[in-house]
Amino acid sequence: MRFSGKTAIITGGGTGIGAAVARQIHLDGGNVVLVGRRLEPLQAVAAETGATVLPADAADTASMKAAVTAVVEKFGSIDILVANAGGHGVGPTISMSDDTWEQAVRLNLNTAFVSARECLPHLITSRGNIVVLASIAGLFAGPDAAGYVTMKHACIGLAKSLARDYGRQGVRTNSVCPGWVTTAMADEQMQVLVEKHGLNSIEEAYALVTKDVPLGRPATPEEVSHAVCFLASAEAAMINGAILTVDGGASTVDLPTLAFAN
Incomplete structure (x- = not known):
């Protein structure tokens, strides 16, 4: 019950990794708040976990402010933010439209920045922590995915900045970089x-x-959730500004030597 008495906000909590994190925090005794734009998947996860559902756009300041206020009014504090919302931004740079690029910025980077900014005052009070879901696309470049790759690199930079700026106030921030899930x-x-x-x-x-x-x-979503929950727990009390890859060792492979492999 490592999250007993703790309240966690999970953005993009209705599917995939976010939903798996919600289930794990619930199993470990925490209060789970799901934030997202699509109500039906949020409600499905809430039916399993008893989570509180707050339909909100994590990239929109007014929407996120209202969600944070509602969480504090209900639970009294915010202890964990899992900035999980993301996706999109694929396609060749030469043909990528302004709309596609801006969508990549909004869905990947702005969601993490706005949710972190709005939660920070309460995380400082609770000496809580943030886990940013990036990707190994934040460490390397896949083909024809400039928007996604750039924003996931930026998410890691945001997490490092938060770790640097708010560590002295008791707020830890770390990044998780999954491979294929x-x-x-x-x-x-x-x-x-x-x-x-x-x-x-x-x-x-x-x-x-x-x-x-x-x-x-x-990886399975549950395997990634174990990494996220470890970083969000007291077991990781001295881990701040770290990048944890959950990629089966993909990032250890030296690409130019693949020709020598059997």
Whole structure:
């Protein structure tokens, strides 16, 4: 019950990693607040966990201020922010529209910045912490994904700045960088590979994208949630400004030596 008496806000908490984090914090005794723009998936997770649902746009200041006020009124404090909302921003730079770029900024970076800014006064009071969901796309560049790659790099920079600026006030901030994770969003990308390479299933596509990953498979949302919850817990009391990769060892591979592998 490591989160007993603690209140956690999870942005983008209705699906994938956010939903898995919500379930784990609930199992560990915490109060869970789900923030997102789509009501139905939030309600589905709340039905499992008893979480509080607050439909809100984490990138919108007024919307996030109202959500934070509601949380404090109900629970008295905010102890954990999991800045999980994100996605989008793919396509070649040469043909990327202004709208696609701005959407990448809003959905990935602005959601993390605005939610952190609005939660910070309460996190300082509670000596709480922030976990930013970035990606190994925040460490390396995938093909034709300049918007997503750039914003995930920026999310790591934001987390480092928060760790530097608010550590003395008791607020820890860390980043989690997953590789491929079996979520609905990733399934959509796997379907692209199924069609491109004439594969028989999404499972074959996951096998293709992880063929050079040392563990040879994608992560589950639950596996990523364990990393997030560790960083959010008192067990990580001396960890601040860290980048934790949850990628099966993908980021350890030296790409120029792949030709020598069996």
